[in-house]
Amino acid sequence: MLQLxxxxxxxxxxxxxxxxxxxxxxxxxxxxxxxxxxxxxxxxRELDDVLSQSNAKASQIGALMKSGDKTAAEAAKAETxxxxxxxxxxxxxxxxxxxxxxxxxxxxxNIPHSSVPPGRSADDNEVVLENGAKPTLYDGAQPHWELxxxxxxxxxxxxxxxxxxxxxxxxxxxxxxxxxxLQRAMINFFLDEALKAGYAEVQPPIVVxxxxxxxxxxxxDKEGQMYYVTEDKLYMIPTAExxxxxxxxxxxxxxxxxxxxxxxxxxxxxxxxxxxxxxxRGLNRLHQFDKVEIVRIEKPENSYAALEEMSQYVQGxxxxxxxxxxxxxxxxxxxxxxxxxxxxxxxxxxxxxRWLEVSSVSNFETYQANRLKLRSKxxxxxxxxxxxxLHTLNxxxxxxxxxxxxxxxxxxxxxxxRIPKVLVPYCGFDVIN
RNA sequence: AGAGAGAUGGCAGAGUGGUCGAUUGCGUCGGUCUUGAAAACCGAAGACUGUAACAGGUCCGGGGGUUCGAAUCCCUCUCUCUCUGCCA
Numbered sequence: 001m002l003q004l005x006x007x008x009x010x011x012x013x014x015x016x017x018x019x020x021x022x023x024x025x026x027x028x029x030x031x032x033x034x035x036x037x038x039x040x041x042x043x044x045r046e047l048d049d050v051l052s053q054s055n056a057k058a059s060q061i062g063a064l065m066k067s068g069d070k071t072a073a074e075a076a077k078a079e080t081x082x083x084x085x086x087x088x089x090x091x092x093x094x095x096x097x098x099x100x101x102x103x104x105x106x107x108x109x110n111i112p113h114s115s116v117p118p119g120r121s122a123d124d125n126e127v128v129l130e131n132g133a134k135p136t137l138y139d140g141a142q143p144h145w146e147l148x149x150x151x152x153x154x155x156x157x158x159x160x161x162x163x164x165x166x167x168x169x170x171x172x173x174x175x176x177x178x179x180x181x182l183q184r185a186m187i188n189f190f191l192d193e194a195l196k197a198g199y200a201e202v203q204p205p206i207v208v209x210x211x212x213x214x215x216x217x218x219x220x221d222k223e224g225q226m227y228y229v230t231e232d233k234l235y236m237i238p239t240a241e242x243x244x245x246x247x248x249x250x251x252x253x254x255x256x257x258x259x260x261x262x263x264x265x266x267x268x269x270x271x272x273x274x275x276x277x278x279x280x281r282g283l284n285r286l287h288q289f290d291k292v293e294i295v296r297i298e299k300p301e302n303s304y305a306a307l308e309e310m311s312q313y314v315q316g317x318x319x320x321x322x323x324x325x326x327x328x329x330x331x332x333x334x335x336x337x338x339x340x341x342x343x344x345x346x347x348x349x350x351x352x353x354r355w356l357e358v359s360s361v362s363n364f365e366t367y368q369a370n371r372l373k374l375r376s377k378x379x380x381x382x383x384x385x386x387x388x389x390l391h392t393l394n395x396x397x398x399x400x401x402x403x404x405x406x407x408x409x410x411x412x413x414x415x416x417x418r419i420p421k422v423l424v425p426y427c428g429f430d431v432i433n
Numbered sequence: 434a435g436a437g438a439g440a441u442g443g444c445a446g447a448g449u450g451g452u453c454g455a456u457u458g459c460g461u462c463g464g465u466c467u468u469g470a471a472a473a474c475c476g477a478a479g480a481c482u483g484u485a486a487c488a489g490g491u492c493c494g495g496g497g498g499u500u501c502g503a504a505u506c507c508c509u510c511u512c513u514c515u516c517u518g519c520c521a
Contacts, residue, residue: 044482055490059452060501062452373481
């Protein structure tokens, strides 16, 4: 959520930013916000004034009662009637204005960083770099959804989609044998790497309440993308970003604790309503998948350096896994609602001849922190530390299914699938055959 | 799931209608003392809003009500704790 004071003072920046995102009727919305904001402040001031008078009267009455002057007290009471009516009316209009203001404000996305390219869709994303050689596969190489049929235990598939359908439904695969072990190996590998890089491990709940959904920006508006347990009003998390970032909701962090670096593994759940069709076969898009997520909380002046560091970190993982990848800087039209700058990492899937997104690393600046009320008193050496919103960042490091798809496809040979060296100590085998 | 108790500032814990944003203790920060530290003593310190700056306003789990006036009374919701039951 943007801060009203920021919109007030940087109207042109806000307008330009929203236009970069192709946000509809940006000028109207900004005008509306500024008008409501002015109304809110005027009403607030008037209400404060009335309350101030009431307070004065009340203590006057208190004093009169104490001195035993009943008549004067009663007379003073009579004078409060009008104030009371006025304060009720003003409080009611203030409430309405605030509701309206909030309703508009939550529809406004974050302002893109200056380096974000303009554009409407994924086609306009900027390829920052490409790394690693795309493998040439042998004749008869197959996409992963075919490959998995060859190598499972007891003649079954390595990843059983049909069995998942029986248990749960489409998009909930069952990993078996070496498929399951490889999953577990990747989780441990990713967590260990993050620990080495200074991230502190957390294991958060995987269902969250509405306040948490609001804090990171999933709610309101994206209810349709999350599974919801109506009985308990809990949402199943679409990413560990939600519970981990919300650990710091309503928190004033001591400056000395910054930066915060957390890592957590969780399953993630996405309804993916309406997104079924071509390009979503096999592991490409699931309702449930595993992901290791890194979350950082930074002082504003450090957040972009942190973002670059996170990008480098994720790239390092992909290099260790020996996967060809590219890094995209998302354009204004393709960026998430809450982000100011996002890098997507995509790995090459050799049999599908496609890039698959396996990580998204974003800086949200104060957009989430404002919703979360995540702040710190930062000492700038010019008097007492000033309270300010912190910057939040997160990134996948990494999402498992597409990494697995890519390993299976890229490393296939007529004799089996080669496991990347770094994972061998974790899974205990070096080939699936 | 049943019964009871409770929710107050970083923590503990007073306050049951009138200068209460809130006694006190611990913790924190600054100072005195000390070679240094500890102890002791003195002092400082909430958040939000608002203003050029003052002032003013709001906040004692959330919401609503009674009253001139609510941390304090009433209703309601949520959560926590204790006991009983069940259970990975």
